[in-house]
Each structure stands twice: as structure tokens, then as C-alpha cells.
Amino acid sequence: MKNIHVYIFLGIMSFSCSSLENGFEETIPKPVVEAYLIPGAPISLSVHTEIPYSADSLANKEKPVDGLKITITGPKGSINLVSKGNGLYVSQSIFPITVGSSYSFKFDYLGKQVSATTQIPTKPLKFTSNKTVISRQAIDISAGGRPQGGFGGGANVDNNVMLTWENNTNDYYMSIIESLEPNPVEIIKFPVDPTRVRPNIRFRNQPIQGNSAEIRSQSFQYFGQHALILFKLNSDYVALYQRNGNTTQNISTPPTTILNGLGIFTGVNADTLKIKVLPE
Known part of the structure; x- marks a missing residue:
């Protein structure tokens, strides 16, 4: 891409x-x-x-x-x-x-x-995913209440996605997942509420120096096509990312x-x- x-x-x-x-x-x-x-x-x-x-x-x-x-x-x-x-x-x-x-x-x-x-x-080398398709159970709580078993949607570890890449030089990488659908359909159907904020179309893992990352199936909020993007980072981005835990008390x-x-x-x-x- x-x-x-x-x-x-x-x-x-x-x-x-x-x-x-x-x-x-x-x-x-x-x-x-x-x-x-x-x-x-x-x-x-x-x-x-x-x-x-x-x-x-x-x-x-x-x-x-x-x-x-x-x-x-x-x-x-x-x-x-x-x-x-x-x-x-x-x-x-x-x-x-x-x-x-x-x-x-x-x-x-x-x-x-x-x-x-x-x-x-x-560019990242030998970037692969163990899956090209996963499934999630659609959850309808539009009538109110909480689904049996919570919001995991029948989460199954077999549906988790494992990303791997080559990292012989101990560099920093970060994976970001983004919905590519023009009108994405939410996996969980909530009651109609004009004030409710829809889930973000993208989510990320924190920067790591490893060569793999697991994406839990529950992390996906939408059905449809998604991009799995692996970024190779310089250390200055990582330092700033980690610093963001600072508060007004720190x-x-x-x-x-x-x-x-x-x-x-x-x-x-x-x-x-x-x-x-x-x-x-």
C-alpha cells in the first residue's frame, strides 16, 4: 500500500x-x-x-x-x-x-x-500473517441488555491473527490495523443513540523490538476488509510514544x-x- x-x-x-x-x-x-x-x-x-x-x-x-x-x-x-x-x-x-x-x-x-x-x-522484511480471513459472531444488543458471555462475540483464540517479520537488527516496529470499508458495519449492534461515538476504524499495538505481534480477534470492531500495516520506526518516535504517560503530576x-x-x-x-x- x-x-x-x-x-x-x-x-x-x-x-x-x-x-x-x-x-x-x-x-x-x-x-x-x-x-x-x-x-x-x-x-x-x-x-x-x-x-x-x-x-x-x-x-x-x-x-x-x-x-x-x-x-x-x-x-x-x-x-x-x-x-x-x-x-x-x-x-x-x-x-x-x-x-x-x-x-x-x-x-x-x-x-x-x-x-x-x-x-x-x-521497509520491513518478510512481513507475513497466518490468516487472510477470520470470523466474528455478530452481536445485537439494540433492544438493550448485555449479551450472554459478554461482548467478546464468541471470541476464539484460533481466530487470533499472528503477524511475523524479520528483525535481525533489533529495530522498532509497530502494527496498526485499519478498516478499509467505506461504510463499515459494526460487529456489535448497539441501541440507536445519536450521541454515541462509533469505535475508531483503526487500532494499534505499542512499538516493540521483537519480530511478531498477536492481534486478538476481539480487537476488530467492524466486519469487512482491513489493512494490516507494519511500520518500521526510528527510536525518536518510540521515545516520544513512551513519554506520553506523563501527567500534570509528572x-x-x-x-x-x-x-x-x-x-x-x-x-x-x-x-x-x-x-x-x-x-x-
């Missing part, structure tokens, strides 16, 4: 100003950059201010930063990104992202140059490779398989 959706990664970041040992310190918010460079995908990069964190602040909200002149540089030249509003910047022409190559960005913000460099990892400076800023600018690569979930 060449058209890998970068938005799969979004939402792992929440940046706050560093705290002092005894209370909080107000600082000028730094720019928070978020960009994932993937071979075959267009470049997109977002910039927001970090969330101002103080003991009495009532407006702890990040703000998009528009109108910057952002340049991406690679082994075959440079390209200027176009501001689309709401902090989003995109490439409007083809800019090749190649495996093993280094890429950097830079822009000026409040008198300082913000920059970072990343390298594009190789504030620390987030890990970043960005000079004069925060966030992440990293290369990723992926391979994709497909699996279909059928009703029993």
Missing part, C-alpha cells in the same frame, strides 16, 4: 512547558513540529505552539502557527512547503523520499532557526531531536497486508 496515511500517527503528542522543582515557570511557548516522512507519500508537517503550563493558567491550549517559510532538504535538492492553515504545511509537487537518505527541515521562529534531521529506515521535558523546538520529525517505512473479517 503506497498511499500510507500519515494521520495514523497523529495524536501522540502533548507538550507542556517544563516545570521547576517548586512550582511552575511561565516560558515563551516553543514551536511544536510533527512530521513523518514516508517513501511514496506526500510531505506534510504541522506546527503548533506548546501548551503553556502554569499553576494558575486557565488557557492551556496549543495554537496553530501559520505563515512560516519551511524548507525540506534531501539528497536531491530542497522544496518549500505551502501553508494550508491551521498549522498544516504540505508539499505541492513531487519530492522523492528514498530509503537510507537523510532529510532535514528548517524555519525561523521568533528570531531563532528551528531545525531537525532524520533518516528514512528500510511533567518533564519531552524527548525531541528538534533544535529550538519540540515535537518530532522522523522517517518511517511500512509494508501492508490485508485481512477480511466475516460474520459467523
Whole structure:
């Protein structure tokens, strides 16, 4: 699947100003950059201010930063990104992202140059799944109540999906499963409620340094075709992912490779398989 959706990664970041040992310190918010460079995908990069964190602040909200002149540089030249509003910047022409190559960005913000460099990892090797089709029992609770045996839908370990790949160099990988149906049908039919939020069409496993991942059949929320996407990650993404356990009681400076800023600018690569979930 060449058209890998970068938005799969979004939402792992929440940046706050560093705290002092005894209370909080107000600082000028730094720019928070978020960009994932993937071979075959267009470049997109977002910039927001970090969330101002103080003991009495009532407006702890990040703000998009528009109108910057952002340049991406690679082994075959440079390209200027176009501001689309709401902090989003995109490439409007083809800019090749190649495996093993280094890429950097830079822009000026409040008198300082913000920059970072990343390298594009190789594609996952020998990515396989032990199943191309699984089945789930449809559950109808639209009349109310709870199904006998809970919401597992007759969960059977034989329906679990085992993903494997080669990892002789102890690299980081993360698997993401995404429904490909234009109008996906939920496995569990709930009572009609216009305020109910439908399950997310995608779910993920946390990054690991192993060579396999088990996907439980109960994790699938929809019938139909799904993509099994295996991402090979750089270590900076993993550090930021793991840092997200921080709370207001455990504030620390987030890990970043960005000079004069925060966030992440990293290369990723992926391979994709497909699996279909059928009703029993």
C-alpha cells in the first residue's frame, strides 16, 4: 500500500512547558513540529505552539502557527512547503523520499532557526500473517441488555491473527490495523443513540523490538476488509510514544531531536497486508 496515511500517527503528542522543582515557570511557548516522512507519500508537517503550563493558567491550549517559510532538504535538492492553515504545511509537487537518505527541515521562529534531521529506515522484511480471513459472531444488543458471555462475540483464540517479520537488527516496529470499508458495519449492534461515538476504524499495538505481534480477534470492531500495516520506526518516535504517560503530576521535558523546538520529525517505512473479517 503506497498511499500510507500519515494521520495514523497523529495524536501522540502533548507538550507542556517544563516545570521547576517548586512550582511552575511561565516560558515563551516553543514551536511544536510533527512530521513523518514516508517513501511514496506526500510531505506534510504541522506546527503548533506548546501548551503553556502554569499553576494558575486557565488557557492551556496549543495554537496553530501559520505563515512560516519551511524548507525540506534531501539528497536531491530542497522544496518549500505551502501553508494550508491551521498549522498544516504540505508539499505541492513531487519530492522523492528514498530509503537510507537523510532529510532535514528548517524555519525561523521568533528570531531563532528551528531545525531537525532524520533518516528514512528500510521497509520491513518478510512481513507475513497466518490468516487472510477470520470470523466474528455478530452481536445485537439494540433492544438493550448485555449479551450472554459478554461482548467478546464468541471470541476464539484460533481466530487470533499472528503477524511475523524479520528483525535481525533489533529495530522498532509497530502494527496498526485499519478498516478499509467505506461504510463499515459494526460487529456489535448497539441501541440507536445519536450521541454515541462509533469505535475508531483503526487500532494499534505499542512499538516493540521483537519480530511478531498477536492481534486478538476481539480487537476488530467492524466486519469487512482491513489493512494490516507494519511500520518500521526510528527510536525518536518510540521515545516520544513512551513519554506520553506523563501527567500534570509528572511533567518533564519531552524527548525531541528538534533544535529550538519540540515535537518530532522522523522517517518511517511500512509494508501492508490485508485481512477480511466475516460474520459467523
